[in-house]
Each structure stands twice: as C-alpha cells, then as structure tokens.
Amino acid sequence: MKFPYVKFEVFYKPVLPVTFKNEGKIFRYQALIDTGADISIIHAEVAEQLGINLENNRDFQFGGICGSGVGYIHNVDLEIGGAIFKNIPVVFTRDIHSFGFGILGHEGLFGKIKLVFELSKKQFEIIPKEYKK
Amino acid sequence: MYNKITMKVINQTEIYRGHKGQWVILDSRRTKVLSADKDLNRAISKYHRKFGEKTIPLTFKVPAKLVPYIGC
Numbered sequence: 293m294k295f296p297y298v299k300f301e302v303f304y305k306p307v308l309p310v311t312f313k314n315e316g317k318i319f320r321y322q323a324l325i326d327t328g329a330d331i332s333i334i335h336a337e338v339a340e341q342l343g344i345n346l347e348n349n350r351d352f353q354f355g356g357i358c359g360s361g362v363g364y365i366h367n368v369d370l371e372i373g374g375a376i377f378k379n380i381p382v383v384f385t386r387d388i389h390s391f392g393f394g395i396l397g398h399e400g401l402f403g404k405i406k407l408v409f410e411l412s413k414k415q416f417e418i419i420p421k422e423y424k425k
Numbered sequence: 426m427y428n429k430i431t432m433k434v435i436n437q438t439e440i441y442r443g444h445k446g447q448w449v450i451l452d453s454r455r456t457k458v459l460s461a462d463k464d465l466n467r468a469i470s471k472y473h474r475k476f477g478e479k480t481i482p483l484t485f486k487v488p489a490k491l492v493p494y495i496g497c
Binding site for chain 2: 303311328394414415
C-alpha cells in the first residue's frame with residue numbers, strides 16, 4: 293500500500309487515513325506514522341466515537357522530549373489501505389499537544405508490517421507481512 | 426491489495442491555514458474540507474446534515490500551529 297506524503301507549509305509528513313473498529317463502531321481518522329513512538333496515541337474524542345468508556349480502561353503514562361501525558365489504553369482493530377490489523381493497543385488521551393498529531397506507533401502494529409519511506413519520491417509504503425505481490 | 430491512491434503529494438497547507446486547531450472532515454482526496462468545528466461531534470453533525478449518514482467521514486485534528494515535529 294503506497295501513500296503520498298502530505299504537505300503542510302514546508303513540511304512533508306507521512307500522514308494517512310486509518311479506520312478504527314471497535315465492537316461494530318467505525319471511525320476514520322488521519323494519523324501520522326511515527327517510527328519513534330512505542331505505541332499509537334490518539335485523541336480521546338475518538339474513543340467516544342468508538343463507544344469506548346475510557347475510565348474503564350487501564351491508565352497509561354507516556355513521555356517524549358517535551359514532556360509527558362496520561363491516557364487510557366484499549367485494543368481496537370485498524371484498517372489501513374484495505375489491510376486489517378486486529379487487536380492493536382491504542383492510547384486515547386486528552387494530552388496530545390495542540391501542535392501535535394495523532395500517531396501510529398510500534399506496539400502491536402509495526403511487527404505486522406514493513407515500512408518504506410521514500411521522501412525523495414514523496415511517498416511511503418506499508419507492506420503487511422502476510423501480503424504477497 | 427495495492428490501493429489506487431495517486432502518489433501525487435497531498436497539499437493540506439490551505440486546510441491547515443484555514444482550520445488551525447479544529448476538527449475537520451476531509452473529502453476522499455484529502456484536499457478539501459467538508460465540515461469543520463472545534464468540537465468533533467459538531468463537525469460530524471454538520472457533515473451528516475450536508476451529506477447524509479451513509480458514508481463514514483474522514484476526520485483530522487488540524488494542529489494549532491505547525492512547528493517541526495519531534496514526538497512530544
């Protein structure tokens with residue numbers, strides 16, 4: 293699955309549409325692929341759309357170069373470009389900075405895909421491991 | 426399984442400039458805003474009023490300011 297980079301002013305970012313699925317509820321969201329992230333971190337409002345009661349889920353603290361935050365972890369299914377990835381842990385949080393993006397990170401997902409970034413071509417590719425050309 | 430998305434760069438600069446800090450609903454090419462609001466529920470409601478409830482909207486929380494992203 294090849295995706296184009298998305299341009300914001302002078303920045304080119306590996307941003308793509310992803311579909312979250314949870315117990316019959318479906319939500320589509322544009323997220324940033326973040327190869328430095330240990331886990332996917334998404335805006336808390338998305339949990340409400342997916343029928344997830346955050347307070348019933350495990351607290352999860354995360355941190356980065358600018359600080360830290362707290363969210364709630366819940367496993368959902370992800371669909372990316374037609375490929376479905378089951379039971380992926382996602383942290384839903386109100387602590388994403390207003391300058392930030394919702395991100396897709398390693399845990400549960402990156403072990404199931406190969407990622408190829410070609411900024412020179414302004415494209416990136418997500419290859420599910422079970423996928424055969 | 427390869428999708429048919431064109432590999433031309435998607436330019437969301439104008440979307441950023443017009444909707445800083447808002448939730449937006451994007452069209453299928455991801456170059457136009459179909460509805461927007463500071464509140465996600467309201468953005469979705471506006472979308473459904475305009476386009477019906479058959480399609481699932483593609484949402485995006487536009488950053489309030491663009492700065493080099495360093496994972497925080």
